[in-house]
Amino acid sequence: MNQSYVILTESSSDLTPELAEQAGAEVLPLSFTMEGKNYPHYPDQRAMSIPEFYERMRNGAVAVTAAANVAELTDGMEVHLRQGKDVLFLCFSSGLSSTRDACAIAARELQEKYPERKIYTVDTLAASAGQALLVLLAGRKQKAGASIEEARDFVEETKLHVAHWFTVDDLTYLKRGGRVSPTAAAVGTMLNIKPVLHVDDEGHLIPMEKVRGRKAALAALVKQMRETVVHPEEQTMMISHACCREEAESLRESVLAEFHPKELMTLDLGPIIGAHTGPGLMALFFLAEHR
Template sequence: MAIKILADSACDLSKDYYNKYDIEMVSLTVHLDNEDYEDGKSISPKTVYHAMREGKSPKTSQVSPQTFKSIFTSYAETNQTLIYLAFSSELSGTYQTAKMMEQEVKESYPDAPIHVVDTKCASLGYGLVVLHAAELAKQSDDPKEIIASSHNYASKMEHIFTVDDLEYLYRGGRVSRTAAFVGSLLKIKPILHVEDGKLIPLEKIRGSKKLFNRMLEIMEERGGDFSNYTIGISHGDDLKRAEQLASMIKERLNVNEVVIEMVGSAIGSHSGPGTIALFFINKQYEA
């Protein structure tokens, strides 16, 4: 049997990709207006962003242990190889829960070919790692090869992003109330990145006009041969600006492909509307 790739909804891939590559997806939970929704299934990102613009604060929770146990058991029973590529363990407890359930299932099925991998990535950066693994799974029946390549690819995935309003990062505990207030007054736009799975502030840019130029400069500084790899852009319900950034990249760099997706409900609940994120493989990557 072919190796199956499992991802969670924090990879922000559209259903088209799940269908094309036969990827299985498990949802994080979004809590809004006293209701629980399955990210990527029973709530749309636009609903979340609309609520946030109205001042609401959606919450999220990780995938439940029972959900993982059920999925892992079904693969163990048929002895089909499953590789779960997880949302960064530094941003969610989902990876740790999956590892616990993997160990529990293997108590009953010690030879079950189930593998849980921490990508240390988020949003479409994580999604690009999932697609990389899914491509390999079409060609290889060696899980060790797929896991090693996915680890390597994920470790070289750059996440460069900005948010439209620091208030949302404040609500999520990423910046102080003072920083959010001062940033809004001065029209400061933060540039952040992901380092070893964690969100790290990188720079502060005064004025939105300079923002995309600086993001592209960072991309040029860190990136390698863009003609060989897919560039990812995800946005918090701001397709116009995402397309603007994509156009700038195509004009300035020799890129292979640019994929644009909306930041999903789970991650968007923390980053907020107007988020723009850029993902690419850095120059340290060697296939």
């Protein structure tokens, strides 16, 4: 393992403590506010558990997120720079948050203070388990001996092949965030319309199609994988869900039966993304010809 550098990311990646350890990465917390109180989200869910977060949402609580604090990012990087380590920071998509800008500001300031150290930030253009997948793969490169530049370049070359496909069960949260209009949300709810969305090459959340019913929406995720996946039997893939574990297990069985991936992990969607999608999200993440 190349121990000359450390990989950092934020909790928008939804990495569990076990996966962070497997990747050899450190996860800096992003925060959300609910019912007037601010909560930093750590992989071990110490401030608020993910089930409690979604239960509160179901009971009407509104969660709001904010970009990372530059000072906190600076502190998170500097502790490693002081120890003589270089830093590779894999950032939350700039198409979904200004966190990447805060990260870049922190890196520039630290580079002046530590000119002998290497500090690289990469806009993953990814979120949730898509971001987690890039961190995990980069960590495996590091463990195989890759230099910090080789790991950085690998992420840059791979990120636009990380497909994010997902659906939500309740349009209320997308309406609140301006992703769908109030009229579309009302009509969609009445007709049981479920949107199928993805994250595009600019890292933005884009609605791609509308289907009727949850079962059809989940089938649409598998269809998208079928059309674009490359060498599934060699891949690590991920499923992400927001408190709908039984459906996640069913989706997992479908993916295993059809695509036989080398590895298929199931992650809980954390509050940083879940604040905008609500409970009931289901998502597939995999390497594809294109996003």
